[in-house]
Amino acid sequence: MFAFVIRRALQAIGVLLAVGIISFAMFRFAGDPVNQIVSLDTPAAEREQVRRSLGLDDPVPVQFARYLSRAVQGEFGVSYQFRQPVSDLLAERMPATLELAFCATLFAIGFGVLMGVYSGLKRDSFLAKVFQTISLIGISLPTFLIGILLIYLFSVILGWLPSFGRGDTVRLGWWSTGLLTTSGLKALIMPSITLGLFQMTLIMRIVRAEMLEVLRTDYIKFARARGLSTRAIHFGHALKNTLVPVITIVGLQFGSVIAFAIITETVFQWPGMGLLFVQAVQNVDIPIMAAYLMLVALIFVLINLAVDILYTIVDPRLRTSIRQPA
Amino acid sequence: MADAIQAAPAPHSTPTTWAGRFFDSDVWASFKRSKLTMVAAFLTALFMASAILAGLLSPQDPFDPAQLELMNSRLPPIWDAEGQMPFVLGTDEQGRDIFSAILYGLRISLAVGILGVALSATLGITLGLVAGYLGGTVDAIIMRIADVQLTFPAILIALLVDGVVKAVLGGQLDEVTTLSVLVFSIGLSFWVQYARTVRGSVMVEKNKDYIAAARLIGLPTPVIMFRHVLPNVLGPVLVIATINLALAVITEATLSFLGTGMPETMPSLGTLIRIGNNYLFSGEWWIVAFPGIALAVLVLAINLLGDWLRDALNPKLR
Numbered sequence: 001m002f003a004f005v006i007r008r009a010l011q012a013i014g015v016l017l018a019v020g021i022i023s024f025a026m027f028r029f030a031g032d033p034v035n036q037i038v039s040l041d042t043p044a045a046e047r048e049q050v051r052r053s054l055g056l057d058d059p060v061p062v063q064f065a066r067y068l069s070r071a072v073q074g075e076f077g078v079s080y081q082f083r084q085p086v087s088d089l090l091a092e093r094m095p096a097t098l099e100l101a102f103c104a105t106l107f108a109i110g111f112g113v114l115m116g117v118y119s120g121l122k123r124d125s126f127l128a129k130v131f132q133t134i135s136l137i138g139i140s141l142p143t144f145l146i147g148i149l150l151i152y153l154f155s156v157i158l159g160w161l162p163s164f165g166r167g168d169t170v171r172l173g174w175w176s177t178g179l180l181t182t183s184g185l186k187a188l189i190m191p192s193i194t195l196g197l198f199q200m201t202l203i204m205r206i207v208r209a210e211m212l213e214v215l216r217t218d219y220i221k222f223a224r225a226r227g228l229s230t231r232a233i234h235f236g237h238a239l240k241n242t243l244v245p246v247i248t249i250v251g252l253q254f255g256s257v258i259a260f261a262i263i264t265e266t267v268f269q270w271p272g273m274g275l276l277f278v279q280a281v282q283n284v285d286i287p288i289m290a291a292y293l294m295l296v297a298l299i300f301v302l303i304n305l306a307v308d309i310l311y312t313i314v315d316p317r318l319r320t321s322i323r324q325p326a
Numbered sequence: 327m328a329d330a331i332q333a334a335p336a337p338h339s340t341p342t343t344w345a346g347r348f349f350d351s352d353v354w355a356s357f358k359r360s361k362l363t364m365v366a367a368f369l370t371a372l373f374m375a376s377a378i379l380a381g382l383l384s385p386q387d388p389f390d391p392a393q394l395e396l397m398n399s400r401l402p403p404i405w406d407a408e409g410q411m412p413f414v415l416g417t418d419e420q421g422r423d424i425f426s427a428i429l430y431g432l433r434i435s436l437a438v439g440i441l442g443v444a445l446s447a448t449l450g451i452t453l454g455l456v457a458g459y460l461g462g463t464v465d466a467i468i469m470r471i472a473d474v475q476l477t478f479p480a481i482l483i484a485l486l487v488d489g490v491v492k493a494v495l496g497g498q499l500d501e502v503t504t505l506s507v508l509v510f511s512i513g514l515s516f517w518v519q520y521a522r523t524v525r526g527s528v529m530v531e532k533n534k535d536y537i538a539a540a541r542l543i544g545l546p547t548p549v550i551m552f553r554h555v556l557p558n559v560l561g562p563v564l565v566i567a568t569i570n571l572a573l574a575v576i577t578e579a580t581l582s583f584l585g586t587g588m589p590e591t592m593p594s595l596g597t598l599i600r601i602g603n604n605y606l607f608s609g610e611w612w613i614v615a616f617p618g619i620a621l622a623v624l625v626l627a628i629n630l631l632g633d634w635l636r637d638a639l640n641p642k643l644r
Contacts (some may be wrong), residue, residue, distance in 0.1 A: 018474045030347045140626045144583045145618050148603055156606055163607075164556050259479045266584050267603075281489035281586050287491050321397055 004049040008308050019297040025065045076291035081283050086291045095175045097272035101257045103188050104196035112200040116207025138201035147194040149265035161189050164269035195264040199253050203246055210242035237299040251307035255300040356638040366630035373624050377433040384426030403612050416612040427598055428620050434594035437573040438508050447567050450520025458528030459551050472518045480515040485578050487511035488586050501592040512574050519566055527559035547602055554615030569632035572625045579621055595621045
């Protein structure tokens with residue numbers, strides 16, 4: 001198992017290096033960094049001096065090494081739009097995105113498992129068909145349309161929920177949270193649903209399929225024969241075994257949730273990293289794009305690694321199969 | 327494959343013409359069985375036809391400023407008391423007919439989607455074919471790139487490519503360049519699935535006798551790859567391409583909605599939704615609703631068609 005973890009970690013570092021190269025190439029070759037610093041009528045000699053002071057005349061591998069070592073220390077240069085260090089901008093926006101992603105995942109797990117269990121147990125009932133329809137909509141409707149629909153229903157027609165922003169936030173050290181105020185919580189509802197809907201349908205489908213499968217197995221028949229209550233069988237025995245794939249999906253999808261937050265944040269003008277990234281793409285702000293790419297890659301890789309390791313701990317069968325040479 | 331079918335004792339005579347064979351096939355039979363699929367196919371065909379015939383069907387050219395009258399701005403749909411002919415679905419701020427704008431937008435959305443799918447399929451099939459047939463280092467490099475790319479959602483790749491290409495080209499881009507950038511970014515974000523599928527089939531196919539025979543008579547490798555292997559691995563690609571068309575349309579709409587896609591002077595459905603979104607609070611719901619419905623129905627129809635095709639072409643499910 002140790003060898004497995006090491007191999008996974010090496011792969012993760014490989015991915016990060018590859019992303020680092022792409023990110024560096026963007027930073028260095030897409031748009032001249034010098035042009036972003038000097039004005040249009042700066043003489044060539046002065047440009048050359050700026051170029052040298054930035055280290056842009058060094059060999060490319062040297063520049064790459066320097067870029068990486070700075071990135072490891074959390075330094076990604078200065079944003080072209082805001083004239084502020086990219087790391088500060090990202091750090092300021094990160095709590096908003098993480099809170100949104102967290103709430104969306106909670107929503108997806110809660111409703112996905114409930115709906116999945118229900119439609120697995122009573123698959124011909126009317127409500128189960130309603131859930132199936134919802135899942136078809138969740139998969140085929142583009143995220144931003146769902147967001148607009150929710151805004152129209154709950155903000156324009158009913159006027160219950162705010163259509164944009166985070167509401168009031170409370171600062172805990174450097175972390176600004178919207179979870180402690182009523183307006184912050186209200187502002188979280190619609191973006192979380194929009195972002196979590198796809199994951200919810202995914203979880204619901206998996207739980208439903210797993211429930212159908214598990215309920216046919218011998219140990220469930222045995223549990224029935226022992227005279228256990230239906231509730232104990234369904235929730236104590238069946239549900240527990242459907243949850244392993246759910247954990248995997250939730251873990252692996254968390255990175256996607258953060259990436260898809262780009263769309264949700266734009267619809268709801270949520271001041272997170274995704275909105276920052278979209279603005280960077282619109283205004284060709286390469287340092288922010290490069291840094292965002294590196295950050296998302298890091299989050300993805302860490303999550304994948306954690307899921308792999310957790311898996312070997314949770315599922316003993318996997319451990320033995322790893323120990324045996326393939 | 328076709329020979330094998332003809333050699334088998336058929337319950338009735340097998341038609342020999344291309345069309346005859348098609349109407350005799352299992353695929354056609356399963357199509358006739360599923361009402362939902364027929365509706366989806368009808369809708370998809372309807373959308374394609376209206377996109378092609380947009381110029382004939384629409385009462386005005388919504389992007390010709392000479393045809394717009396400010397008097398006609400913000401008219402509600404025709405069934406509302408204030409609605410006016412010929413603006414069936416109402417008009418927007420500048421007096422543009424929503425119905426015409428949707429038809430023209432549909433044309434852009436479908437064009438970007440189809441071209442994007444074509445590009446990603448070409449790229450993916452070629453790389454998958456090369457990786458699977460040649461193997462070794464080439465295979466390792468191509469598939470490692472695919473692995474890294476698969477770590478990220480396609481929409482993120484598309485956004486990045488879009489941003490980087492714009493940075494390289496610099497300045498304000500005209501409509502056709504923007505459209506090409508969109509096609510390019512969609513093509514680059516969806517090739518992995520084709521490459522993986524094709525590579526898998528090629529690895530099975532290349533060990534068969536007919537390939538050994540082709541090698542034996544001394545055919546050059548590219549000829550074997552493209553003339554002999556390729557036709558035999560294209561089946562699953564069709565399914566992926568159909569499902570990816572829906573994804574490509576969504577991706578284009580999303581990019582345009584985020585403001586990094588088609589400009590307002592040549593809007594796709596996504597751009598129309600972005601424009602309409604600004605009028606949601608002032609009560610003009612139709613500006614966003616109808617392009618949104620058009621997009622949703624289009625995507626749903628293509629998705630249903632793709633699902634059906636996957637089941638129909640997969641003999642295991644029969």
